[in-house]
Amino acid sequence: MSTAGVATAASEKTGRPDGTRPRRTGRPAALAAGLVVSLAVLAVLAVVSVAVGSRSVPLSTVLDALLAPDGSADHTVVRDLRVPRTLIGVGVGAALGLAGALMQSLTRNPLADPGLLGVNHGAAFGVTIALGLFGLTDPSLYVWFAFAGAAVAATLAYALGSAGRSGGGPVRLALAGVALSMVFQAASSAILRIDSTTFDRMRFWLTGSLAGITSDVALRLAPFLLAGLVLGLLLARPLNTLALGDEAGRALGVGVARTRALTAVAVTLLCGAATAAAGPLWFVGLAVPHAVRVLTGPDQRWVLPYTVVLAPAVLLVSDIVGRVVAAPGEVQVGIMCSVIGAPVFILLARRRRLAAL
Secondary structure, X not given: XXXXXXXXXXXXXXXXXXXXXXXXXXXXXXXXXXXXXXXXXXXXXXXXXXXXXXXXXXXXXXXXXXXXXXXXXXXXXXXXXXXXXXXXXXXXXHHHHHHHHHHHHHHOOOXXXXXXXXXXXXXXXXXXXXXXXXOOOOHHHHHHHHHHHHHHHHHHHXXXXXXXXXXXXXXXXXXXXXXXXXXXXXXXXXXHHHOHHHHHHHOOHHHOOOOOOOHHHHHHHHHHHHHXXXXXXXXXXXXXXXXXXXXXXXXXXXXXXXXXXXXXXXXXHHHHHHHHHHOOOOOHHHHHHHHHHHHHOOOHHHHHHHHHHHHHHHHHHHHHXXXXXXXXXXXXXXXXXXXXXXXXXXXXXXXXXXXXX
16 A cells, blocks of 8 residues: 555544543643643642651641751651652652553553562562672662563563564563563572572562652662653654554654564653562553543554653552551552452453453
């Protein structure tokens, strides 16, 4: 088919001259208003995350700690522990949610998720090597091992899931990711069993936790998270076009190879930095993009921004609940995400039109 024929077919298929899919719900003004409301909800949850914890601190004391710190124990808890924890929770949630949305759009696979496809466990394996074999304890150093592990895991999952004559379907890709996750997890466990010091350092981190994150760690990882977020959001329009197929995308002027490469870079940055900060977390990148598409339709220009806002809201809720239900101790956010996300995953797996994005 000629280039003009492909473009005409794409226009007829979507009803738009540029071939992009129309939004299914609401007017742009309504979606923009919804995004503003979502931002307000996220801001409220961030305040609650700073104010609520396993240690009871009055709200007036929290405000004093933020506005006029005096170095007391309660002020130290708020400023040095809860504020960095909340900020990195927002960053990690946004990163994992956006990474999941990008992977689902690029692979056209509704089961694509940084945890389910082994990307997070690959990044965790990289961090385990950095800590256990090289003794690197600085996040700005071992984050590069997390990037390498995430990139290797994503490449292997896609290659294994797409091998064979039938190509890669959603279930095959998910199975390849689960198998790789088990391999990476077993390799990490072997290293930790050999080195008890590394095991003590990483046993909580491997479950997924926002506890103990300091402002120094947050500042070191922030540039990587921001770079991945900006790059991922800029890919919304070319991903919309690629949803029509590679041939139609080329006809409409999208560089298919470039878009895939940039998406891979964005996913690697997001998953590597998020995993280096909080450990491997499941289900945030799987469930939130699906919930967002119910509100916005398949248009990535709305799916990606909504996911960046709502995914950290889900992560903060999980973290807050984990701190409250077991006070004065806490349940790690990785466990809470699994408790909340597992029923969602079961519902997704039972849907008849699982592959429809």
